[in-house]
Amino acid sequence: MTNTLHRYGHAESFKDDYIIFAIPSKGKNDEDCIPKLKQFLRICAKYNPSNMGNGNRGSLAPEKGLHPTAHWKRDATPDWEKVIDGVNKPGTVSAVFASEEQAHACLKEVIAADFGISVNMSTSVENAKRAAETCGIKRHSVEYALAFNDPHDHLPNSQVLGLSTMCGHGMVSFNMARKMLDMVREGRRTTEQAVTTLMRLCPCGVYNPERAKRLLEAACKEQR
Amino acid sequence: MGAIYVDQTRNRALINDDACVECGTCYRGMSTEHLNPVMVRAVRKAAKFLRFRFEPEPDVCPTGAFEMNELEMPRLIRQIFSDPVVEHKSTGIKGRGTEEVKTNDVSLRVNSGEVGYTIEFGRPGVGVRFSDIQEMTRVLAKEGITFEKNNPITHLMIDTRTGDLRTDIINEKILSAIVEIKTTIKEVERVLEIVEQVGERIDTVTAVGISTRCEDGEDKVLAPLLDKLGYYYSRAKTNMGLGRITNQIVLKHAEAVAP
Secondary structure (H helix, E strand, C coil): CCCCCCCCCCHHHHCCCEEEEEECCCCCCCCCCHHHHHHHHHHHHHCCCCEEECCCCECCCCCCCECHHHHCCCCCCCCHHHHHHCCCCCCCEEEEECCHHHHHHHHHHHHHHCCCCEEEEEEEHHHHHHHHHHHCCCCCEEEEEECCECCCCCCCCHHHHHHHCCCCCCCCCHHHHHHHHHHHHCCCCCHHHHHHHHHHCCCCCCCCHHHHHHHHHHHHHCCC | CCCEEEECCCCEEEECCCCCCCCCHHHHHCEEECCCHHHHHHHHHHHHHCCCCCCCCCCEECCCCCCCCCCCCCCHHHHHHHCCCCEECCCCEECCCCCHHHHHHHHCCCCCCEEEEEEEECCCCCCEEHHHHHHHHHHHHHCCCCECCCCHHHHCEEECCCCEECHHHCCCEECCEEEEEEEEHHHHHHHHHHHHHHHHHCCCCEEEEEEEECECCECCCHHHHHHHHCCCEEEEEEECCCCCCCCHHHHHHHHHHCC
């Protein structure tokens, strides 16, 4: 899954976007890894993440069998425990942080826990470099995201792209991002309401609500 | 994908099966109520007649109308490459992805002096047909480039020397797929040129991830080359080097072959 790599934006726009994830390697360190993955998430939960996910659900998930009154009072409280309890087989688990300090503090404790599982940080190149330096480790490998190649003009404007690509698996469609952007712009939803709607659609839990709020607020001031 | 639309003559929402990539977002991603469809349509009709804006939650299906189809090959391939919570049996990873360099500290998939590429088609949000992916794999194969073995697209090739994909799936549309290759640093410019050139001929978008192993925590080779070639990159996925082999059987094997 390159579901966190190709987020649209310049380096500065990732100032509040730090994703730390752990992933076991099939056949190499996936034996008995589930308790380690759960412990990884427990550490992350201590540092006030903006979102967390286990590959099947994020901290906000779709709800089945809603009562019509839910349109006025839907629960938007992140549920870390459900994410942790839901880890039942080897796979990627992740946490999103909106501040550098929280991300660094979390990474330090993950290093100390020494799970032996690969840990990656997805953010701007410089942010990750600084995180490694601050935490006293050396980066092993790096994968750069090059710009999208769109010779046939399929992609929407940068505001929609910024919101939509935070779910790298494409579960937040351009149409849904555009719709929420319009609803906020026209005062029909608050930024918080729009963000929770978008967040629920991302099953991996890597959608960053803080960055989404900032992008929505900026987009309301300037239409492109 | 825009696969769901309201048919003007029947006044019902329908799914365009050809455009649908079976990502499951409409079914799994939507919250649901279970209201009476007749009542919901009546409310909508009344609101439309009175020119009221009918404004429900965009992620709630009021009638719980969606159901997933029982899929068989070749259509099943759409779901495998589009729904991130469906596991691909060949990789053991959910969705279309692979471990790439995320586990490079354990697998050394991309070692010193090597460059790994993830060429992703259809992303973001556009979708792609396997015939378009084959355009690229054929050109790459002709250049003598080898494909990563542990990758879902490689598993669908009938011949990795030609880059030909299975004929039964060639017209299927998916949300996205990743072709993974590896070269030396000398070939980076040529490979990126090929991706751009083939991209012009296929009706989709491509997103390239390019990776390398750091030396003493620094990438002194690939980043300077990308700068020199004029490629913009601001974001990266960085493997922090905390992984190691812990599975007992692999450890025993490593000890047995050690000099």
